Amino acid sequence: MEASVATRTAPQILPGKVGVWWFLASEIMVFGGLISSYIVARLASSGWSAEAAHLSVPIASLNTLVLLTSSMTMVLAFGAVGRGDRRGVRTFLLCTILLGLTFLGIKAYEYSSELRAGFMPVTSPFWNFYYTMTGLHALHVLAGVITNLSLFVAARRGLRNAHRVELAGLYWHFVDVVWIFLFPLLYLT
Amino acid sequence: MAESAVAAGAGEVVHVHPEELGFWRTYVFSTDHKMIGKQYLFLGLFMAVVGGLLAYAIRWQLAFPDTEVPGWGFVGPEDYNALVTMHGTTMVFFVAMPILLGAFGNFLIPLMIGARDMAFPRLNRLSFWTLLGGSLVLLSSFFVPGGAASAGWTGYAPLSARPIYTGVNWGLNLWLLAHAIEFASFLMGGVNFLTTVMIMRAPGMTFFRLPILIWQLLTAAVVFLLSVGPLIAGAIMLLMDRIAGTSFFVPEGGGDPLLWQHLFWFFGHPEVYVVLLPAVGLAAEALPVFCRKPLFGYRWIIYSTLTTAILSFIVWAHHMFVSGMDPRLAMPFSFTTILISVPFAIMVFAMIATLWGGSIRFTTPMLFAVGFLSMFIVGGLTGIFNGSAPANIHVHATYFVVGHFHYTLLSGVLFGGLAGIYFWFPKMFGRMLNETLGKIHFWLTLITFNATFFPMHLLGLGGMMRRIANPMQYEFLQPLQPLNVFITVSAIGLLLAQLPFLINLVWSLAAGRPAEANPWEAATLEWSAPSPPPHGNWGEAIPVVYRGPYEYSPPEVAQDWLPQDRALAARPG
Numbered sequence: 080m081e082a083s084v085a086t087r088t089a090p091q092i093l094p095g096k097v098g099v100w101w102f103l104a105s106e107i108m109v110f111g112g113l114i115s116s117y118i119v120a121r122l123a124s125s126g127w128s129a130e131a132a133h134l135s136v137p138i139a140s141l142n143t144l145v146l147l148t149s150s151m152t153m154v155l156a157f158g159a160v161g162r163g164d165r166r167g168v169r170t171f172l173l174c175t176i177l178l179g180l181t182f183l184g185i186k187a188y189e190y191s192s193e194l195r196a197g198f199m200p201v202t203s204p205f206w207n208f209y210y211t212m213t214g215l216h217a218l219h220v221l222a223g224v225i226t227n228l229s230l231f232v233a234a235r236r237g238l239r240n241a242h243r244v245e246l247a248g249l250y251w252h253f254v255d256v257v258w259i260f261l262f263p264l265l266y267l268t
Numbered sequence: 269m270a271e272s273a274v275a276a277g278a279g280e281v282v283h284v285h286p287e288e289l290g291f292w293r294t295y296v297f298s299t300d301h302k303m304i305g306k307q308y309l310f311l312g313l314f315m316a317v318v319g320g321l322l323a324y325a326i327r328w329q330l331a332f333p334d335t336e337v338p339g340w341g342f343v344g345p346e347d348y349n350a351l352v353t354m355h356g357t358t359m360v361f362f363v364a365m366p367i368l369l370g371a372f373g374n375f376l377i378p379l380m381i382g383a384r385d386m387a388f389p390r391l392n393r394l395s396f397w398t399l400l401g402g403s404l405v406l407l408s409s410f411f412v413p414g415g416a417a418s419a420g421w422t423g424y425a426p427l428s429a430r431p432i433y434t435g436v437n438w439g440l441n442l443w444l445l446a447h448a449i450e451f452a453s454f455l456m457g458g459v460n461f462l463t464t465v466m467i468m469r470a471p472g473m474t475f476f477r478l479p480i481l482i483w484q485l486l487t488a489a490v491v492f493l494l495s496v497g498p499l500i501a502g503a504i505m506l507l508m509d510r511i512a513g514t515s516f517f518v519p520e521g522g523g524d525p526l527l528w529q530h531l532f533w534f535f536g537h538p539e540v541y542v543v544l545l546p547a548v549g550l551a552a553e554a555l556p557v558f559c560r561k562p563l564f565g566y567r568w569i570i571y572s573t574l575t576t577a578i579l580s581f582i583v584w585a586h587h588m589f590v591s592g593m594d595p596r597l598a599m600p601f602s603f604t605t606i607l608i609s610v611p612f613a614i615m616v617f618a619m620i621a622t623l624w625g626g627s628i629r630f631t632t633p634m635l636f637a638v639g640f641l642s643m644f645i646v647g648g649l650t651g652i653f654n655g656s657a658p659a660n661i662h663v664h665a666t667y668f669v670v671g672h673f674h675y676t677l678l679s680g681v682l683f684g685g686l687a688g689i690y691f692w693f694p695k696m697f698g699r700m701l702n703e704t705l706g707k708i709h710f711w712l713t714l715i716t717f718n719a720t721f722f723p724m725h726l727l728g729l730g731g732m733m734r735r736i737a738n739p740m741q742y743e744f745l746q747p748l749q750p751l752n753v754f755i756t757v758s759a760i761g762l763l764l765a766q767l768p769f770l771i772n773l774v775w776s777l778a779a780g781r782p783a784e785a786n787p788w789e790a791a792t793l794e795w796s797a798p799s800p801p802p803h804g805n806w807g808e809a810i811p812v813v814y815r816g817p818y819e820y821s822p823p824e825v826a827q828d829w830l831p832q833d834r835a836l837a838a839r840p841g
Contacts, residue, residue, distance in 0.1 A: 094387040097463040101493060105455055108497020112534070116501065116516075116527055124522070200512050204522040207514040211505060 099246045103253050106219075110257050113215065114264065117208045130205040131265065133198060135189060139266045142185045143258065146220075149178035150255045153227075153248045160241040165234060168241060172231040175251065179224040186217055209265055216261055219254045226250065289803075299389035300803055304396050305375030306696060309689075311396075312366035315403060319358040320763050326351050331749075331756035333738035346435065348737035349418035354410070356421025357443065360543070361450050362403050364681045368546040369454065369492075370399065372688050373461055373485045375696060379794035380479050382470025382811050382833075384804045387463040395456040402449030409442035417443035420735065422536065425517030425528035429509040444507055451496050458489035470793070472813035476570075477832065479792050479817040480563060483570050484549030487577045488542045495538035495581065502531030529591055533584035541580045543677055545573060547684030548615055548644075551637040554691050555619055557790040558634035559626025560828050562818040565618035572611035572618075579608040589660045598657035605655035609648060616645060631788070632706030633691035639714055640683035647675030650725065665735070668728025674721045682713065686769070694787050698800040699780030705772040712765035719758035723751050791829045792817045 121127050152174040159167030190210075200210040226247045233240055289298075298304060321340075328337040329348055336342050343351065374392065378385055386392045409416045417440040419428035431437040465478070465486055505516040506528065515521020517528045556563040563569070585593060585601040619641055628634065650672040653659045663669060686709075693701050730748045732739055739745040739752060786795040793813065797805050811833035819830035830836075 092467055094463050094467055097466055098388060098391075098459045101459045101462050102455070105458075105493040105497055108494050109500045110497075112498025112501030112531055113504070115498075116505070116531065120524060120527065123524070200508070201514050201521070204515065207505075207508070207516055207521075207523070211508055211514070211516075215504060 093242060093245075095242070095246050096249070099249050103249065106253060110215075110260070113208075113212055114260060117212065117264065120204060120208070124204070127205045128268065130198075130203060131268065133193070133196065134209070134266050135192075136266050138185060138189050139262055142182055142189075143262050145178050145182045145185065146255050146258050149175045149182070150252055152178060153251045157244050157248050160238065160244045163238060165238055168234050168238065168244065169231060172227050172234065172244070176224055176227050176231060179220055179227070183217060183220055183224070186213065212261055212265065216254070216257055219257065223247070223251045223254050297393065299385070299393050301374045301378050301386045301389065301392060302696070302801060302805075304392050305371050305373075307396050308366045308370030308374060308399070309696075311400060311403060312363050312371060315358055315362040315366070318407070319355055319363055320766070322351050322355040322358065323759060324763060326355060327756040327759045329737060330739060331753045333740050343737075345737040346418060347415070349420075349434070349735075350410075350416040350436070350439070352735065353417045353420055353423075353443070354406075357406065357417070357446075359681075360421065360539070360677070361447065362399075362406060364543045364677065364685075365450075365454060366399060367685050368543055368550070368681065368688075369461075369485065369488060370396070370457065372481070372546060372550060372692070373457065373489075375692065376794060377461060377464055377482060377485065378468070379695070379797060379801065379805060380482055380792055381465055381468060382473050382793050382806075382813060383464060383468035384806070384810070386460050387468055388460050391456050392460055395453045395460065398449055398453035398456065402446045402453060405442055405449060406446035409439045409446065412438040412442065415439050422532055423506070423528075424532075425506065425509070425525045426519065426523075429506060429515075429517045429523075429525075429528075431510060441507070441510060444503055444510075447503060448500070451500060454492060455496065458493045461485060461489040462493075470810050470813050473793075473832075474813075476567065477813055477816050479549075480552040480566065480569055480573075481546070481549030483573055484545040484552075487573050488545045491538045491545075491577050491580060492542045495535045495542075497535075498531045499535035502528055505531075526588070526591060526593055529588050529593075530584070533587045534581075537584040537587065538577075538580040540673075540677065541576055544644075544680050545576070547640060547680030548573075548619075550684045550688035550691070551640045552615075552619060553792070554633045554637040554687050555622045556818040556820055557691075557788050558629045558631055558637075559622055560629070560820045561622060561626040562816075562820055563618070564621035564624075565614070566816065566818065569615050569618050572614040575611040576608060576615075579604055579611070583608055583655075586655050586657075586660065589657045590664045602655060602657045602660075606652060609652060609655070612648060616641065616648070631690075632701065632703055632710060633687045633788075635707065635710045636683050636687035636690060639710065640679055640687060643675055643679035643683055643714075643717065646722075647672055647677075647679055650675065663728055665733060666728035667724040667732045667734055670734050671721050671724030671728060674724070678717070678721070682717065686710075686713075691788070692794075693776070694783030695794055695797075695799050695801070697777055697780075698783055699776050700783050700787060701776045701780060702772050705768045705775075709765065709768040709772065712768070713762065716758050716762035716765050720755055720762050723755050723758075727751055727755075786831075789827075789829050791819050791831050793832050796831055796833050 152171045156168050156171035156175060159171055198206050200206055230244055230247055233243075295303065298307075325337050325340045325343055326348070328335075328340070329343045329351075334342075334344075374386065377383075414436045416436070417423070418434050418436050419440060423440075423443070427433050428440060431440070434440065465482060469478075505514070508514045509516050509518060509523075515523040517523045517525050519525060552563060552569065583601060583605045585597055586605045589598050589601075623638075650668070653663060654669060654672055690701055690706055693699070727748055728734075730745070732745050732748060736742070739749060783799045785797065785799050787799070788795070793811055794801075796811050812835075813832050814835055815830065815832055817832055819832075821828045822830045824830065824836055
């Protein structure tokens with residue numbers, strides 16, 4: 080069988096981008112497992128709404144706004160990479176970092192007020208899930224903040240590895256989307 | 269005419285590292301996929317020795333309960349639980365995966381697709397070192413107060429959810445930590461495999477010209493990436509239960525122990541295919557080479573692989589027919605489980621059909637490949653008993669199941685993995701393994717393997733439970749005890765049968781006959797590189813691919829194989 084020679088079929092795509100997408104696919108399954116467990120456990124038992132009512136919707140709404148805004152500044156940082164605007168990259172990365180830290184700060188305040196009110200991680204299945212799910216999410220936010228911080232520092236010396244801003248952005252948006260699922264599931268139902 | 273197009277396609281400027289790297293960068297902190305593959309291989313083999321010794325102590329205790337195990341010491345019931353737990357965990361996560369995925373995946377993916385290295389060489393190095401760390405954590409758990417984890421390799425809750433239930437505190441926490449590290453390692457590895465095959469293929473290497481092994485490794489990587497998440501979530505919850513005192517899986521606190529089983533098996537069953545598919549791939553690579561015939565049904569094997577991957581996500585509850593889950597679920601899960609045997613049967617039939625009419629060369633790798641095929645069929649057939657709920661209820665958690673999964677998984681790792689080692693050893697180390705020792709190894713392994721695991725089916729049908737430390741405590745099992753003694757003697761034989769292999773390995777590494785580039789006259793791309801391939805795998809130019817991977821006995825050429833990278837002039841006339 081004499082076959083003709085195909086030229087390289089693979090498009091010129093950033094290896095890191097393919098890698099990050101596959102990584103995110105596995106992350107979706109981690110949160111997917113946790114969220115499905117929560118939904119199944121919640122449907123199987125009663126009384127969880129009453130406990131969820133102790134959570135503060137205004138604080139969480141504010142936090143949602145903070146995280147969504149941080150996704151916007153991340154996109155602006157990526158846009159600045161495209162323009163080769165080093166100053167813009169650093170400014171918007173800094174905004175994203177600060178907004179991420181704000182999110183974590185508000186979350187910490189929320190945790191401490193819930194703990195003071197006597198709702199411990201061991202109190203009931205709802206609080207088991209609440210602390211585990213939001214805690215795992217907060218760890219992801221922290222990881223994103225550290226990633227962005229390293230990019231912020233690296234951008235001081237130029238934009239040689241600026242394509243990483245796009246990769247970090249993919250991850251940051253993913254963390255944001257996870258919160259979009261957690262917020263209604265935990266606070267609003 | 270094809271030639272000129274080739275030259276243009278291959279006219280890629282390459283950067284081959286000329287500089288000599290020092291000892292540490294070459295052998296220890298290497299980013300070369302070949303060295304990392306070998307590191308995985310030796311780590312896997314070392315852990316296999318550990319797991320094998322655990323099996324020895326387990327078998328001795330079952331044959332001669334509560335007597336001192338020679339060279340080991342006394343094994344009580346608690347120790348016995350730790351032994352079976354650690355044997356399962358070691359063999360599945362630290363032997364099967366490092367050898368089948370880590371060693372062969374890393375060594376062969378770039379060589380088979382025509383790349384100079386993996387897409388992320390440094391991530392590759394990190395995944396190996398992460399796995400090494402995980403192995404050390406697992407091994408260290410033997411030495412902490414309270415001993416190693418003893419809740420079974422499945423870590424069923426609530427037994428695993430509270431330290432007081434097993435009496436093991438840190439052992440089980442470290443066991444969970446070792447899993448977490450292992451998962452992180454293979455997640456990085458899987459991302460690397462997928463990215464490499466997606467974007468690093470040589471010119472002309474289309475997806476349907478990839479060797480079957482690459483398809484199997486890719487599918488295994490996807491299955492692993494998409495199935496391990498829920499278990500990671502479950503492991504986080506279990507760790508919270510153990511350390512923070514939550515009760516996700518503890519009924520007193522409102523939790524549900526069955527949730528753990530669902531999360532575990534949602535990963536645990538696909539994991540079976542993560543291990544099996546590469547083993548099938550290894551055998552499928554060896555068969556056409558030693559039959560001098562194209563692989564039968566190349567595309568059908570690929571489609572079957574993908575079907576298996578999809579179905580593997582919806583069979584998990586067949587592990588749970590007697591767990592107390594809603595019995596209405598038994599029917600659909602029986603159905604999907606029996607359904608998944610169809611694509612696997614297609615693969616097996618395709619491999620048998622490859623043998624048909626071939627001019628077979630009975631080399632050691634061929635023997636192991638055929639050995640895998642035949643042993644795996646036994647495991648597949650007993651799987652049908654386990655998969656259908658009515659039969660499962662009878663044999664559930666008996667030695668029938670132990671026999672079944674050793675015929676599937678151990679046949680994959682032992683026969684499939686050894687077929688791979690005997691086949692690619694010349695490429696890996698530039699020397700041939702000794703054929704005579706190899707054949708002795710094969711026949712001893714085949715006989716002792718069957719003598720060890722076949723009687724387990726009879727024990728299981730006789731009612732012997734799979735997790736008991738002392739069968740003599742049960743009157744109805746006492747008449748079966750001679751069978752237990754026979755299995756133990758055979759199992760020790762199986763362990764000893766690996767000595768010719770270890771001797772062969774060490775001797776051939778040092779003084780084996782030097783291998784030429786293509787000692788088996790195989791057509792896939794890795795045989796076009798020197799043995800062992802240098803850093804960067806090929807010299808100046810990356811090979812260009814013209815055809816599929818299994819062109820044996822083609823009518824166009826005088827020799828009976830046509831390498832993937834050989835251009836043919838346009839057909840005359």
